[in-house]
Amino acid sequence: MKTGILIVSHSKLAADGIKEIALQMAGKDVIVEAVGGLEDGSLGTSALKILEALTFMGKHCSDVAIIPDLGSAVLTSRSAVEMAQLGVKVAIADGPVLEGAVLGAVEASLGSPLSCVLQVIRGAAELRKVD
Amino acid sequence: MKTGILIVSHSKLAADGIKEIALQMAGKDVIVEAVGGLEDGSLGTSALKILEALTFMGKHCSDVAIIPDLGSAVLTSRSAVEMAQLGVKVAIADGPVLEGAVLGAVEASLGSPLSCVLQVIRGAAELRKVD
Numbered sequence: 001m002k003t004g005i006l007i008v009s010h011s012k013l014a015a016d017g018i019k020e021i022a023l024q025m026a027g028k029d030v031i032v033e034a035v036g037g038l039e040d041g042s043l044g045t046s047a048l049k050i051l052e053a054l055t056f057m058g059k060h061c062s063d064v065a066i067i068p069d070l071g072s073a074v075l076t077s078r079s080a081v082e083m084a085q086l087g088v089k090v091a092i093a094d095g096p097v098l099e100g101a102v103l104g105a106v107e108a109s110l111g112s113p114l115s116c117v118l119q120v121i122r123g124a125a126e127l128r129k130v131d
Numbered sequence: 132m133k134t135g136i137l138i139v140s141h142s143k144l145a146a147d148g149i150k151e152i153a154l155q156m157a158g159k160d161v162i163v164e165a166v167g168g169l170e171d172g173s174l175g176t177s178a179l180k181i182l183e184a185l186t187f188m189g190k191h192c193s194d195v196a197i198i199p200d201l202g203s204a205v206l207t208s209r210s211a212v213e214m215a216q217l218g219v220k221v222a223i224a225d226g227p228v229l230e231g232a233v234l235g236a237v238e239a240s241l242g243s244p245l246s247c248v249l250q251v252i253r254g255a256a257e258l259r260k261v262d
Contacts, residue, residue, distance in 0.1 A: 010155075014148025014229060017167070021142050021200070024174050036148070043155050069152070069229050074260050094261040096227030098145060098200055125256045129205045130225040 003108040003117045004031040004061030006053055007101050008077050009069040010043045012036035018098045026105035031061050045073045050080035058086035063114040065104055066090065067121060069097040089114055095121035103127075134239040134248045135162040135192030137184055138232050139208050140200040141174045143167035149229045157236035162192050176204045181211035189217035194245040196235055197221065198252060200228040220245055226252035234258075 005022065009015040015036030022032045033053045038044040045068075057064050066081070068074045074092060081090050091114060093100060100121035107120040136153065140146040146167030153163045164184045169175040176199070188195050197212070199205045205223060212221050222245060224231060231252035238251040 009148065009152070009229070011148035011152050013144045014152060017140065017142035017145025017148055018229075021140070021145060021174060024141075043152060068260060070233065071260075092261050094259060096256065096258075097229050098140070098149075099227055102201065125227065127227075128225060129199060129202075130223050 001062040002030055002111055003114050004057045004064045005101055005105050005108055006064055006066045007034040008045055008050055008066060008073045009036040010045055010073060018101050022101045022105040025102050026109040030105050030109040031057060032105050033057060045076040047076045047079040050077055051083050054080060054084045058088050061088060063089035065093045065114060065117050067093045067097050067100050091118055093118050093121040095124045099124040099127050132193040133161055133242055134245050135188045135195045136232055136236050136239055137188060137195055137197045138165040139176055139181055139197055139204045140167040141176055141204060149232050153232045153236035156233050157240040161236050161240040162188060163236050164188055176207040178207045178210040181208055182214050185211060185215045189219050192219060194220035196224045196245060196248050198224045198228050198231050222249055224249050224252040226255045230255040230258050
């Protein structure tokens, strides 16, 4: 089992879109899940939806890196981690959500442990796009 | 007229989702456009679609900050900028696409010039999500 990547965004569209890019780059051999928006589809983050994703991932991943998009997504992710009773390690990653999810998923696809995946996600903040 | 924000992602879902978060945070008083995917809807970036967005924005913005998601989105954006014949300044921003688009749109909504918006987008890479 490999480290899984959980994308948490305020927008379901953004979460699903980031997931599709990450899976295309990393291949289907890594578990990438995406949670976005509130139960009614409006913008926001739901601890319950994150908890559901974590529960699924706890059965299929060796451990999980959560990548939240902005401030309150971090807080909601923390609440969900506290509620979850999982037998695997879960950590909140510190890096940009799209770039971090893509690089993190590629790293996870190589079978790297959580600590390496977290480091790669953090490093994604250093990606330069313009010389 | 204000600085406009153009999000360029490999995924239409991601581009549209990032746009909806940015508009919610910045208000409707700033122009945020989103381009994602190829003409057939598959993942990738299209210089033609970027060019169309730039042409629209050239008429409604004082200048434009393009925020691409990953490597080849930067190259495609550069090609589109070279093709475009606009009377406004256009620059490719160096920052994470979701976090940069949200902070950049908020800055642009204040009426800040392109240079300030670019600086804020670059600064979005420094956002810490975990203590």
